[in-house]
């Protein structure tokens with residue numbers, strides 16, 4: 001049987017260790033049927049009267065990529081947010097907000113939600129509501145900090161939410177992190193951690209007679225997935241989707257407009273609420289799961305973030321006394337959760353940032369694995385892993401854990417904030433994955449972009465550039481020295497491509513079907529306009545797929561125009 005499509009005269013980087021390079025690929029239906037030399041008899045035998053052949057003019061072809069930790073619905077839902085100017089001048093930020101309010105009357109913008117202000121703008125007491133009140137007091141205002149774990153609200157917002165000194169200190173059972181920070185009299189100051197406001201905001205929306213879009217529609221979701229498609233992404237892992245998100249993805253899939261494999265999860269908080277959340281995931285999978293949509297993992301937050309000192313660290317923060325951050329689940333409970341998940345055949349994805357959280361997760365995996373022996377079958381992915389004690393790095397390979405890193409954070413995106421809490425020595429040890437890769441551990445990459453503000457940074461080529469250079473072109477770590485130390489932590493392009501392709505596919509349990517260009521796998525690939533391996537490091541972010549194939553179908557670009565461009 002002949003092939004439908006042959007791509008010839010290409011530089012195919014296969015990410016298949018057995019044959020890293022090839023110059024031709026043949027595709028039949030959704031599958032790759034040949035990878036190898038362009039003048040072999042085997043390829044000749046696949047070319048029939050209906051086969052379309054395209055000469056790629058030596059262009060680089062890589063496997064379709066995997067964004068292994070993404071929030072497409074949050075990006076879509078944040079289109080109404082206001083983008084603040086990036087400045088450390090509080091007056092400039094608040095003047096901008098006042099001008100925005102003047103230009104957008106209350107009827108038009110009944111609630112101003114603006115992002116981001118630098119997380120180091122204020123001392124550890126945080127910002128005060130009265131500061132915003134002096135600029136805008138006629139309607140609720142919320143300013144989000146750059147770590148996205150803290151909010152700064154005005155008095156109007158607290159008033160309309162009904163939050164005052166009588167509001168219980170702990171707003172979520174079992175979770176001490178979400179809080180309205182109080183002054184000495186117990187009065188909320190206007191500083192809010194971990195989205196505590198979300199639990200009270202319903203009353204405010206009621207009062208102002210306005211609600212933000214609560215649920216993502218297929219069209220909103222498609223705006224985000226089609227951007228990822230245009231950047232060569234053929235599969236993503238949604239780190240906390242809602243049912244509406246998965247319903248929207250299913251609707252797009254039914255219309256053949258999803259154009260990527262969409263894998264999702266459900267969040268749980270504790271050992272106690274794990275079973276009920278598994279039941280919800282199962283129900284969603286039954287209702288919405290389909291050809292390209294699967295819900296087969298649970299998500300847990302094991303700690304907070306370095307930027308506000310809520311990560312769980314081995315040694316105390318340099319700020320505060322004997323404060324080692326917050327571990328949101330004990331090792332005992334985590335090991336017990338792993339037994340439950342193993343029984344249910346569901347994978348686990350853990351948000352963790354600090355070195356104590358990392359060690360706790362490894363200890364729990366080690367314990368559960370030794371208890372289960374051969375019955376151990378789940379995959380555990382540790383996402384973020386910003387600070388890891390060197391002694392724990394080899395444990396990734398030893399325990400078969402997957403590490404998931406948001407490559408575009410590798411420069412100065414979150415810098416001074418974590419430096420303040422961790423101190424210089426630890427700060428200079430952050431974001432290091434080469435020792436894990438060298439010891440045989442699986443590291444994959446992701447965008448983890450959560451708002452429209454940063455959506456463009458979800459482009460894997462942007463991530464590759466930042467991780468390869470340790471320089472963030474938008475947020476240089478120091479104005480005079482933009483490279484994040486240590487230079488030895490720069491990731492190689494081959495490791496980055498591997499992490500964005502086959503290693504991401506491992507996390508999604510798709511490695512048998514995608515992640516490399518091999519006969520028998522799905523025809524997921526991207527044809528690039530420039531050779532990633534020879535463009536200057538500073539131009540990696542600008543590399544674009546000229547065409548993307550998902551399961552043999554052209555979902556971005558046009559192969560014919562490539563060839564015309566070559567011959568004209």
Ligand SMILES: [Zn+2]
Pocket residue numbers: 069070071239448
């Ligand atoms: Zn995330």
